[in-house]
Amino acid sequence: MVAALILREGAGGTEVFICQRKPDQPMSLKWEFPGGKIEPGEGPEEALVRELNEELGISAKIGQRVAQVRHKYRNGGAVDLQFFVVKEFQGPMVNRIFNDMRWVSLASLPGYDFLAADLGLIRDLSEGKLL
Numbered sequence: 001m002v003a004a005l006i007l008r009e010g011a012g013g014t015e016v017f018i019c020q021r022k023p024d025q026p027m028s029l030k031w032e033f034p035g036g037k038i039e040p041g042e043g044p045e046e047a048l049v050r051e052l053n054e055e056l057g058i059s060a061k062i063g064q065r066v067a068q069v070r071h072k073y074r075n076g077g078a079v080d081l082q083f084f085v086v087k088e089f090q091g092p093m094v095n096r097i098f099n100d101m102r103w104v105s106l107a108s109l110p111g112y113d114f115l116a117a118d119l120g121l122i123r124d125l126s127e128g129k130l131l
């Protein structure tokens, strides 16, 4: 699983782009970072470029990998997540699959109901420990 921390500089400091899952999806209405599963034969960066194009219609330049997390969900599923920074992309963001999506300041991240696997990362980002 790969996901993107898409960053921009806003008036109040660094902002990141977050997405909310649809009501009919598993873990409905939770917030997450855009991304998805790596298909057989793909590298992580290649998979993330594809996912960001499918989900948001953008053409992204994938930067540094800044975090890796393994998490066991209570339903028994385990996820292995890799997070990459994206600072450059082309094209307007188009909402293709999400319930909602928005730019938010790093400090405001803990106010959103994120997927459990993301919570450590959310804390680090909001405390300025990662970027």
Ligand SMILES: Nc1nc2c([nH]c(=O)n2[C@H]2C[C@H](O)[C@@H](COP(=O)(O)OP(=O)(O)OP(=O)(O)O)O2)c(=O)[nH]1
Pocket (backbone or CB within 6 Å): 001, 002, 003, 025, 026, 031, 032, 033, 034, 035, 036, 037, 079, 081, 115, 116, 117, 118
């Ligand atoms: N995109 C994304 N997925 C995350 C994050 N945190 C986290 O635990 N996940 C989990 C949720 C999903 O189980 C998996 C993402 O894969 P996916 O997007 O292809 O899966 P999905 O559940 O949305 O849909 P499906 O294809 O499995 O039906 O990783 C995150 O920040 N972003």
